[in-house]
Amino acid sequence: MYKSIIEAPFIKGYARMAQEGYLKGWHERNGGNLTYRIKKEEIEEVTAFLDLSKEFVPIGATVKNLRNEYFLVSGSGKYFSNIQCATEENVAIIEIDDSGENYRIVWGLVNGGKPTSELPAHLMNHSVKKEAINGEHRVIYHAHPVNSIAITFVFPLESKVISHLLWEMMTECPIIFPQGVGVVPWMVPGGEKIAIASSELMKKYDAIIWAHHGVFCSGTDFDLTFGLMDTIEKAAEILVKVQSMGGIKQTISNDGFRELGKAFNVTINPDYLD
Numbered sequence: 001m002y003k004s005i006i007e008a009p010f011i012k013g014y015a016r017m018a019q020e021g022y023l024k025g026w027h028e029r030n031g032g033n034l035t036y037r038i039k040k041e042e043i044e045e046v047t048a049f050l051d052l053s054k055e056f057v058p059i060g061a062t063v064k065n066l067r068n069e070y071f072l073v074s075g076s077g078k079y080f081s082n083i084q085c086a087t088e089e090n091v092a093i094i095e096i097d098d099s100g101e102n103y104r105i106v107w108g109l110v111n112g113g114k115p116t117s118e119l120p121a122h123l124m125n126h127s128v129k130k131e132a133i134n135g136e137h138r139v140i141y142h143a144h145p146v147n148s149i150a151i152t153f154v155f156p157l158e159s160k161v162i163s164h165l166l167w168e169m170m171t172e173c174p175i176i177f178p179q180g181v182g183v184v185p186w187m188v189p190g191g192e193k194i195a196i197a198s199s200e201l202m203k204k205y206d207a208i209i210w211a212h213h214g215v216f217c218s219g220t221d222f223d224l225t226f227g228l229m230d231t232i233e234k235a236a237e238i239l240v241k242v243q244s245m246g247g248i249k250q251t252i253s254n255d256g257f258r259e260l261g262k263a264f265n266v267t268i269n270p271d272y273l274d
């Protein structure tokens, strides 16, 4: 039993990841949001700290397969820079009701507030991932990394084009995101429309770039999800530098990518290798 809920390893890991993202420069002001689908045994360890008296309110999306699940979520308008030092003021644990249409806050946001405005996108992405890969993915992470946003002003907003360019920038990229990255055209954030567009792409990809806005990543744990964001952003940074030096003059061939896939026993999306 913990003296304080913030001693729970899943909350510590979450706060550490938020701080790492902030230090990377991916979370200006309240930019970005992070949600974690809490394991049964983890929520059981903190039940003494939960307040089950609040009313359920609509999510703005239906996520039937997430009914009765608990999530650790960042607060809307809250700053990532404050999550590690003032966790209970800036994040919340929410519970999804039996219909999968409503949620309530059961812990956190002690000075008021509500979950991230991107809650529909996060929960719909969690829903798709839970269905698709047997509940292995637990983390959905949205950030505003500079270079990944910058490239969406210059290159065609096509998954195949952007994925191939990012793969070319660092040899290990196609091993880390072999399916490529999805691309969502510019849309108003925070609503059901962008949530639906994102979750459609999350059926295929673990990372999606929102044009002129940011990146969404999905993963099994905090390290892998953060690592995916970091890898995509680093590849995008190299792309910006290469473009600034006059553009690609030589690169890795598609045959090279195929050999790489064989050597690492990874299927690199064949539709993107022609």
Ligand code: 13P
Residues within 6 Å of the ligand: 030, 031, 032, 033, 074, 075, 076, 077, 078, 115, 116, 117, 118, 142, 189, 190
């Ligand atoms: P929130 O503060 O509501 O999480 O919004 C930040 C953001 O990045 C929206 O896309």
Ligand code: ZN
Residues within 6 Å of the ligand: 031, 032, 142, 143, 144, 189, 213, 214
């Ligand atoms: Zn955003």
